[in-house]
Amino acid sequence: MIRINLSSLAPPKGKRGGRSAPTVSVPGEGPSSVVLMAIVFVIAGASMYVSSLWVTKDREKLETEFKRVTEENRKLAEVKAQYEASKRQSDIYTRRVKVIDDLKDAQKGPVEMLNLVADTVNKTDAVWLETMTTDSKNLTFTGLALSADAVADLMANLRKTGQFKSVEIKETSQDAQIKEVQAFKFELICEISFSNKVQKQS
Numbered sequence: 001m002i003r004i005n006l007s008s009l010a011p012p013k014g015k016r017g018g019r020s021a022p023t024v025s026v027p028g029e030g031p032s033s034v035v036l037m038a039i040v041f042v043i044a045g046a047s048m049y050v051s052s053l054w055v056t057k058d059r060e061k062l063e064t065e066f067k068r069v070t071e072e073n074r075k076l077a078e079v080k081a082q083y084e085a086s087k088r089q090s091d092i093y094t095r096r097v098k099v100i101d102d103l104k105d106a107q108k109g110p111v112e113m114l115n116l117v118a119d120t121v122n123k124t125d126a127v128w129l130e131t132m133t134t135d136s137k138n139l140t141f142t143g144l145a146l147s148a149d150a151v152a153d154l155m156a157n158l159r160k161t162g163q164f165k166s167v168e169i170k171e172t173s174q175d176a177q178i179k180e181v182q183a184f185k186f187e188l189i190c191e192i193s194f195s196n197k198v199q200k201q202s
Contacts, residue, residue, distance in 0.1 A: 140188070140189050142185065
């Protein structure tokens with residue numbers, strides 16, 4: 001007769017005699033949330049550090065550029081100040097030269113006018129110049145002529161110079177002091193034309 005032990009095949013009893021629940025293996029949940037937050041903080045901190053370095057470098061670059069521009073502006077301001085000082089000196093010199101030239105022209109004008117009249121008288125036959133005055137507008141002179149025609153010739157020659165607006169005779173009379181020849185004393189008034197330059201007759 002064969003005997004079989006069935007107790008070895010029976011499932012183990014629980015504490016209360018019931019069957020134990022089957023064991024189920026559950027896959028792992030992965031890294032915890034604390035680890036993930038730590039990683040995020042590390043990445044954020046690294047980004048902020050890199051950004052801070054970039055901002056610092058950019059600020060230093062801007063400060064260097066600002067110093068360079070400031071120094072360049074300072075040099076330009078010095079150059080401008082020197083230029084303005086030189087220009088003021090140049091303007092003062094130019095004004096002084098102009099004043100001197102104007103004085104020379106003012107002195108030269110009457111001299112040239114007197115020379116013009118003297119040359120015209122010398123080139124007219126039978127007339128002599130005695131006195132000459134000017135008030136910057138009119139030229140008045142007196143002289144002697146051997147005839148009335150000689151006075152007329154002198155007036156015509158003065159008009160031909162183009163330096164007078166008008167040439168008028170103020171007075172003419174026979175000179176009684178000269179007995180040997182007939183002589184006429186005359187006085188002419190010439191209105192000066194300022195639109196023309198006085199030129200010597202050739």
